[in-house]
Amino acid sequence: TAQAKAMSKVMGFDNIPMSGADTITLPKGYSWKTLISWGEPLFSKGVPFDHKTRGTGESQELAFGDNNDGMSFFQMSDDHGVFVVNNEYVNRDIISPNGIETADDVRKGKAGHGVSVFEVKLVDGKWTLQVDAKLNRRITADSPMEITGPAAGDDLLKTAADASGTKSLGTWNNCGNGRTPWGTYLACEENFNGYFASTDENFDGGAQKKRYGVGNKDWGYNWFKFDERFDISKHPNEPNRAGYIVEIDPMDPTSTPKKRTALGRFKHENAEVVVAKDGRVVVYLGDDERGEFLYRYVSDGKFVEGDNANNDKLLNEGTLYVAKFGEANDELAGKGEWIELTHGKNGLTEEAGFKSQAEVLIFARMAGSVVGATTMDRPEWVAANPTKVEAYCALTNNKNRGKKPNAGGDETPVGGPNPRAGNLYGQIVRWTPADEDHAAATFDWDLYVLAGNPAVHQDIRKGSANVTPDNMFNSPDGIIFDKAGRLWIQTDGNYSSKENFAGQGNNQMLCGDPETGEIRRFMVGPVACEVTGAAWSEDGKTMFVGIQHPGEKGKPSHFPEGGDSVPRSSVIAITKDDGGVIGA
Numbered sequence: 287t288a289q290a291k292a293m294s295k296v297m298g299f300d301n302i303p304m305s306g307a308d309t310i311t312l313p314k315g316y317s318w319k320t321l322i323s324w325g326e327p328l329f330s331k332g333v334p335f336d337h338k339t340r341g342t343g344e345s346q347e348l349a350f351g352d353n354n355d356g357m358s359f360f361q362m363s364d365d366h367g368v369f370v371v372n373n374e375y376v377n378r379d380i381i382s383p384n385g386i387e388t389a390d391d392v393r394k395g396k397a398g399h400g401v402s403v404f405e406v407k408l409v410d411g412k413w414t415l416q417v418d419a420k421l422n423r424r425i426t427a428d429s430p431m432e433i434t435g436p437a438a439g440d441d442l443l444k445t446a447a448d449a450s451g452t453k454s455l456g457t458w459n460n461c462g463n464g465r466t467p468w469g470t471y472l473a474c475e476e477n478f479n480g481y482f483a484s485t486d487e488n489f490d491g492g493a494q495k496k497r498y499g500v501g502n503k504d505w506g507y508n509w510f511k512f513d514e515r516f517d518i519s520k521h522p523n524e525p526n527r528a529g530y531i532v533e534i535d536p537m538d539p540t541s542t543p544k545k546r547t548a549l550g551r552f553k554h555e556n557a558e559v560v561v562a563k564d565g566r567v568v569v570y571l572g573d574d575e576r577g578e579f580l581y582r583y584v585s586d587g588k589f590v591e592g593d594n595a596n597n598d599k600l601l602n603e604g605t606l607y608v609a610k611f612g613e614a615n616d617e618l619a620g621k622g623e624w625i626e627l628t629h630g631k632n633g634l635t636e637e638a639g640f641k642s643q644a645e646v647l648i649f650a651r652m653a654g655s656v657v658g659a660t661t662m663d664r665p666e667w668v669a670a671n672p673t674k675v676e677a678y679c680a681l682t683n684n685k686n687r688g689k690k691p692n693a694g695g696d697e698t699p700v701g702g703p704n705p706r707a708g709n710l711y712g713q714i715v716r717w718t719p720a721d722e723d724h725a726a727a728t729f730d731w732d733l734y735v736l737a738g739n740p741a742v743h744q745d746i747r748k749g750s751a752n753v754t755p756d757n758m759f760n761s762p763d764g765i766i767f768d769k770a771g772r773l774w775i776q777t778d779g780n781y782s783s784k785e786n787f788a789g790q791g792n793n794q795m796l797c798g799d800p801e802t803g804e805i806r807r808f809m810v811g812p813v814a815c816e817v818t819g820a821a822w823s824e825d826g827k828t829m830f831v832g833i834q835h836p837g838e839k840g841k842p843s844h845f846p847e848g849g850d851s852v853p854r855s856s857v858i859a860i861t862k863d864d865g866g867v868i869g870a
């Protein structure tokens with residue numbers, strides 16, 4: 287360990303062992319506390335979480351949602367700030383243990399989704415929720431949204447309730463997030479398809495719905511039984527109004543969230559925003575599905591600090607691109623290019639099925655196929671290094687690599703940044719844009735890490751050289767840089783610790799050094815959780831981390847309260863006992 291410490295200039299803690307315990311495990315000298323858990327009221331007219339009933343529709347509308355994922359902390363002073371946190375989905379068997387049968391069950395489920403906004407203050411050294419603070423807000427699957435950008439008003443977005451095609455209701459399944467330099471929050475709609483169903487079992491949604499996984503059965507949420515807009519046989523355009531990046535102003539609780547169609551419609555993971563050399567805004571975007579693509583958006587205009595009217599246009603006017611990775615120079619490195627998804631270019635014509643730019647954006651996956659984008663092993667979060675012009679994307683896993691495509695998608699040959707058939711463990715690809723410019727047309731890529739299990743396998747499944755029996759993991763998902771350039775890696779993988787995953791323990795968070803490639807395990811989460819989402823106080827001395835779905839699928843967790851409590855997704859706050867910067 288002394289030698290490892292000397293290798294990394296940015297990491298000052300020791301790698302910790304794997305764990306299967308139902309708690310948070312951290313390196314020596316670190317502590318954690320719960321900041322907020324599912325069901326905790328943000329308003330005094332709410333009620334404390336009821337472990338027996340798990341609340342009602344009304345109580346959930348006033349409380350922190352379920353399954354927190356991406357988040358940002360907008361700090362306003364040394365001791366005051368506002369959190370914006372995605373509530374991706376609900377654990378149906380936990381939130382509604384008697385099944386989702388009644389209108390109130392559905393109301394509660396819809397309110398468990400969306401985004402939670404709440405102020406915090408530093409009280410006796412602990413960041414603490416401020417009930418009833420003026421920025422506190424719940425955005426749910428029923429909140430009014432504005433649809434903006436090139437696809438707004440298109441016929442494909444018009445419904446019985448909205449003849450304008452510009453006003454929809456709700457955002458749901460927000461996975462990762464983004465944060466703009468002008469102070470807004472980006473919530474990213476991922477598995478929006480799982481909420482639509484058809485009361486007409488013979489309804490045929492066609493190739494476009496198929497490619498997006500919109501079918502006649504939902505995933506068990508039963509929203510369509512009480513809210514007809516989720517019935518695709520009656521409202522076939524409704525799914526076209528979901529699958530976007532949603533921009534939210536956390537400083538104005540009366541503002542209407544804006545869906546930004548210019549950034550394309552797919553199963554968005556996160557939105558990593560960087561300002562390019564010339565001031566244009568670049569947003570990197572993953573589409574988390576086996577064999578789907580990695581995207582990049584470049585704004586037409588430039589970011590101007592303090593000019594809200596200018597900055598409000600940056601995510602409406604710009605160009606979307608999709609990544610094509612070139613032939614590998616060697617097994618783990620190569621070149622690539624960004625291909626423009628603009629109507630009339632690169633074969634995106636009426637004959638190819640696209641009448642307009644609106645259709646290119648609404649069916650971005652199909653546009654990506656036309657231009658020959660590279661099928662990826664489930665692109666999850668993208669993270670840009672703040673200390674160097676380079677970016678990373680977690681490719682979480684893909685059991686179908688080399689075997690079968692996504693429904694209606696492209697073949698998925700083994701090669702390039704997706705070098706393993708039936709990929710169980712995942713990898714992180716890194717690219718360096720040409721001319722140190724995130725807006726450049728081309729890039730060089732390599733694999734930062736190929737996850738694996740060197741205790742079980744000796745072939746390519748053992749992983750890259752920076753994976754050892756001591757730090758191994760599977761399924762990297764959330765990846766987020768801190769200010770100092772430490773790459774935090776969160777996992778959403780197999781937590782059985784058996785067979786291919788023997789010795790890997792619960793889902794966890796590791797820290798990577800971009801320069802040396804060294805990876806150390808920093809935190810292990812509780813039973814059956816996923817670790818996802820991170821934010822920091824401005825001084826870097828508190829790190830906030832998301833613990834999602836502890837105890838899912840009936841697994842034995844009572845996180846975070848212990849005893850016989852109901853397991854609850856939570857945001858935790860990690861501090862160093864000596865008051866230092868986390869990870870340093």
Ligand code: FEO
Binds near residue numbers: 574
């Ligand atoms: Fe919600 Fe791709 O993770």
Ligand code: CA
Binds near residue numbers: 461
């Ligand atoms: Ca994820």
Ligand code: CA
Binds near residue numbers: 666682778
């Ligand atoms: Ca995942």
Ligand code: CA
Binds near residue numbers: 834
């Ligand atoms: Ca998740």
